[in-house]
Amino acid sequence: MDIKPILSALRRHKAGTVLIALQIALTLAIVCNALFIIQQRLAHLSEPTGVDEANTFVITNEWVGSPSSQRADAMMREDLRVLRELPGVADATSSNSFPLRGGGWDDGIKLTPDQVKDTSGAAVYFGDDHFLNTLDIPLIAGRNFRPEEITAMDVRDRLAPPVAIVTKPLADKLFPNGDAVGKTVYFVGNPTTIIGEVELLQSQSVERWASAFAWRSIIVPKRLAVSLGVFYIVRAQPGQLDAVMRAAPEALFKSNPRRIINDDDGVQSYATIRAKAYEGDRGMALLMGVICLVLLAITAAGIVGLTSFWVGQRRKQIGVRRALGATQKDILRYFMTENFLISCGGVLFGALLAIAINLWMVTRFEMHRLSLAYLLAGVLILLLLGQGAVLAPALRASRVPPVEATRSV
Amino acid sequence: MFAYYLQLGLRSLRKNPLLTLLMVLAIGCGVAASMTTYSVFRATSNNPIPQKSSQLYVPQIDNWGPESNEDNKGEPPNAMTYTDAINLMRDKRASHQTALFPAAMSIVPTDPSMLPFRETSYAWYADAFGMFDIPFLYGHAWTSGEDDSHAAVAVIGKTLNDKLFNGTNSVGKNINLNGRDYRIVGVTEKWNPEPVFYDVINTNGFDDPIQVFIPFTRAVELQTTTNGNNNCNHDPGKGWDAWIRSECVWVGFWAELPTKSEAGAYRQYLNGYSAEQQRSGRFRWAPNTRLRNVTEWLDYQKVVPQEAKVSLMVSLGFLLLCLVNTVGLLLAKFMRRSSEIGVRRALGATRKEIYIQFLIEAAAIGLAGGVVGLVLTGFGVMGVSLVFEPDIAKLATLDVSLVLLTMLVAVLATVLAAFYPTWRAAQVQPAWQLKSN
Numbered sequence: 001m002d003i004k005p006i007l008s009a010l011r012r013h014k015a016g017t018v019l020i021a022l023q024i025a026l027t028l029a030i031v032c033n034a035l036f037i038i039q040q041r042l043a044h045l046s047e048p049t050g051v052d053e054a055n056t057f058v059i060t061n062e063w064v065g066s067p068s069s070q071r072a073d074a075m076m077r078e079d080l081r082v083l084r085e086l087p088g089v090a091d092a093t094s095s096n097s098f099p100l101r102g103g104g105w106d107d108g109i110k111l112t113p114d115q116v117k118d119t120s121g122a123a124v125y126f127g128d129d130h131f132l133n134t135l136d137i138p139l140i141a142g143r144n145f146r147p148e149e150i151t152a153m154d155v156r157d158r159l160a161p162p163v164a165i166v167t168k169p170l171a172d173k174l175f176p177n178g179d180a181v182g183k184t185v186y187f188v189g190n191p192t193t194i195i196g197e198v199e200l201l202q203s204q205s206v207e208r209w210a211s212a213f214a215w216r217s218i219i220v221p222k223r224l225a226v227s228l229g230v231f232y233i234v235r236a237q238p239g240q241l242d243a244v245m246r247a248a249p250e251a252l253f254k255s256n257p258r259r260i261i262n263d264d265d266g267v268q269s270y271a272t273i274r275a276k277a278y279e280g281d282r283g284m285a286l287l288m289g290v291i292c293l294v295l296l297a298i299t300a301a302g303i304v305g306l307t308s309f310w311v312g313q314r315r316k317q318i319g320v321r322r323a324l325g326a327t328q329k330d331i332l333r334y335f336m337t338e339n340f341l342i343s344c345g346g347v348l349f350g351a352l353l354a355i356a357i358n359l360w361m362v363t364r365f366e367m368h369r370l371s372l373a374y375l376l377a378g379v380l381i382l383l384l385l386g387q388g389a390v391l392a393p394a395l396r397a398s399r400v401p402p403v404e405a406t407r408s409v
Numbered sequence: 410m411f412a413y414y415l416q417l418g419l420r421s422l423r424k425n426p427l428l429t430l431l432m433v434l435a436i437g438c439g440v441a442a443s444m445t446t447y448s449v450f451r452a453t454s455n456n457p458i459p460q461k462s463s464q465l466y467v468p469q470i471d472n473w474g475p476e477s478n479e480d481n482k483g484e485p486p487n488a489m490t491y492t493d494a495i496n497l498m499r500d501k502r503a504s505h506q507t508a509l510f511p512a513a514m515s516i517v518p519t520d521p522s523m524l525p526f527r528e529t530s531y532a533w534y535a536d537a538f539g540m541f542d543i544p545f546l547y548g549h550a551w552t553s554g555e556d557d558s559h560a561a562v563a564v565i566g567k568t569l570n571d572k573l574f575n576g577t578n579s580v581g582k583n584i585n586l587n588g589r590d591y592r593i594v595g596v597t598e599k600w601n602p603e604p605v606f607y608d609v610i611n612t613n614g615f616d617d618p619i620q621v622f623i624p625f626t627r628a629v630e631l632q633t634t635t636n637g638n639n640n641c642n643h644d645p646g647k648g649w650d651a652w653i654r655s656e657c658v659w660v661g662f663w664a665e666l667p668t669k670s671e672a673g674a675y676r677q678y679l680n681g682y683s684a685e686q687q688r689s690g691r692f693r694w695a696p697n698t699r700l701r702n703v704t705e706w707l708d709y710q711k712v713v714p715q716e717a718k719v720s721l722m723v724s725l726g727f728l729l730l731c732l733v734n735t736v737g738l739l740l741a742k743f744m745r746r747s748s749e750i751g752v753r754r755a756l757g758a759t760r761k762e763i764y765i766q767f768l769i770e771a772a773a774i775g776l777a778g779g780v781v782g783l784v785l786t787g788f789g790v791m792g793v794s795l796v797f798e799p800d801i802a803k804l805a806t807l808d809v810s811l812v813l814l815t816m817l818v819a820v821l822a823t824v825l826a827a828f829y830p831t832w833r834a835a836q837v838q839p840a841w842q843l844k845s846n
Contacts, residue, residue, distance in 0.1 A: 228515075283796030
């Protein structure tokens with residue numbers, strides 16, 4: 001196929017050529033970045049928590065009338081007894097927070113008492129000897145808390161746990177040699193011995209501010225005995241989740257009515273908690289997806305429109321070419337090649353634009369660098385889109401009869 | 410003439426229905442996407458207290474030192490220690506000032522059939538009501554004297570008053586908060602600034618309106634824990650008293666400084682205060698203070714969610730593409746009518762008249778696009794909750810100004826896109842067109 005005549009024809013349609021190329025360039029730039037955002041958000045929202053999410057739910061309990069710490073602790077222990085005895089419950093625990101809650105207690109951990117800067121931040125979870133079993137996170141080294149190690153704590157008490165269990169990412173950060181168990185770290189200024197290590201336990205927040213200590217969690221042998229800010233985490237036996245979620249608050253109110261368990265978010269399954277935690281990510285991916293699709297559709301429609309116009313304008317020339325011996329295939333190939341050339345110009349400019357936009361977003365919105373795979377995927381999508389869009393008008397052009405050459409002029 | 414051209418324009422909409430439909434849909438989609446995301450952006454970047462946003466200031470005092478601020482570009486902590494807040498309250502260097510924190514309050518209704526419940530509650534000083542221009546439905550704020558005497562008084566919001574007292578004047582009645590009685594001195598009208606500038610730190614800017622206000626001094630006396638963030642750089646030690654005296658930051662602070670010179674003087678005062686703390690040995694670093702007004706504070710705290718910015722950017726890119734697309738389609742549409750233009754020009758129409766005719770035709774297309782865009786924006790605003798968290802999504806609404814803006818953007822954008830195709834149409838040589846047919 002000779003490209004020269006196509007190029008000289010394009011020179012006579014500068015405006016249309018530039019418009020199509022520009023559309024393709026803009027579409028490529030937006031689609032690449034959008035696809036990249038989609039991929040990042042989807043990867044983020046499919047990260048595991050380590051919790052047996054299918055069977056676990058969380059109750060947010062609040063005591064009325066500010067009971068003393070001792071009283072709150074006694075009532076909480078009674079609640080835990082009620083929950084554990086409930087039919088269908090595998091195990092229950094209380095904590096100051098839970099993975100994906102959205103916020104909570106985090107603190108710095110040091111390796112020596114006089115260290116100025118923290119070695120790592122960590123999400124702090126309060127837990128008793130049932131904590132690991134309830135969340136269904138297995139120990140990979142060391143041991144669990146013993147019942148006698150668990151102590152109650154008021155909100156203004158000093159958090160000075162003599163022992164703690166850490167996640168593997170935290171252990172690896174603190175002790176890269178992999179021998180964290182048995183070591184002493186300084187936590188809230190006090191020495192704490194690591195007695196166990198678990199594989200996985202997500203932080204309370206998966207937002208950007210908490211990303212510095214994602215997966216780095218520390219579990220301390222404490223019950224938070226306060227009127228507000230206590231959560232019961234309950235794991236139901238397989239298949240019993242719905243029934244237990246209904247029965248648990250009823251049983252708690254029956255045992256002690258002086259409490260608040262909010263109607264709308266007092267009892268939440270992990271599916272709900274996960275959906276809420278990643279609402280923004282899922283929404284963003286959805287929005288970008290919709291915008292991509294509409295964008296591609298509009299660009300395709302634009303190509304169809306402009307090419308149809310060209311074909312209409314050139315009916316006579318096509319007729320002449322056909323009369324001079326060009327086959328239908330030649331005409332088809334002419335328009336396909338023409339579109340390909342324009343698209344190539346468009347994607348070239350678009351690729352540069354995509355990278356420029358991405359670099360700008362990296363500085364403005366703490367995004368990551370665009371990976372080349374997305375650029376290539378985008379280029380491929382747009383070249384195919386161009387060819388697909390031009391097919392219908394090109395076929396119509398190829399069906400222009402040679403006799404057109406003889407009509408008027 | 411205008412009416413005639415508009416009529417021509419509307420008629421030509423029907424001539425190439427497919428092409429026209431494409432344009433109208435493209436413009437509609439582009440406008441709808443940008444208007445939907447703009448509605449969220451507008452809500453989140455709203456000035457919550459325009460009449461006073463340059464008079465209310467958040468002072469910050471660095472009580473942690475350079476070691477702890479290193480990761481935060483040397484910025485002082487976002488909140489204050491109890492010590493500093495009380496000292497600033499005592500010195501009263503601003504015309505009005507208040508320390509505040511979200512207090513954990515449960516309300517115990519006198520009606521035994523009602524279960525206890527929780528409402529957004531804040532502990533602050535009497536000055537705050539005037540500073541934040543909070544309107545009262547019944548009664549008034551408590552007095553500074555009641556601040557000083559740690560009085561058991563409360564101001565409640567309209568919603569809570571409706572719930573507990575069926576909307577009747579409850580001033581003088583008692584309300585049970587955390588098991589203790591408070592005398593109600595005032596009921597506020599609906600007061601719901603968005604974003605909630607007074608406590609960005611604990612709410613990220615979006616929360617339910619406050620329903621219970623009690624004196625800061627009373628809340629502290631009763632050792633009421635903050636329901637918000639508490640950040641410590643060192644172990645505060647055991648017990649309430651140790652915590653209150655510690656360097657943990659958890660108190661919000663606002664000062665009203667009506668003029669620039671007063672703000673300048675307050676800056677000097679903050680530095681002087683810090684220098685004094687340095688001399689007394691509490692700070693081991695030079696004064697490092699900030700004083701930001703509402704606008705600067707919301708900006709510094711990045712209240713506009715990143716999602717809102719990114720999606721607005723993407724939508725604007727989308728609108729741009731729709732316009733490029735419209736330029737192309739309009740070009741095709743107008744050039745197809747070269748012979749018609751030729752005839753009109755030959756019959757004496759000037760270039761200017763061609764310009765006007767085609768721009769009005771484009772405006773007609775823009776108008777149609779705007780109507781489609783309006784419908785799609787309506788759906789878009791309903792779907793905002795899929796992308797943004799509920800507290801933010803409920804702020805995005807399709808109001809009169811958004812409707813007008815949608816139509817305006819649609820028409821303006823289309824007319825703008827029509828300039829080049831119109832110019833090309835006006836360049837059509839009448840002789841050339843007449844010859845060929």
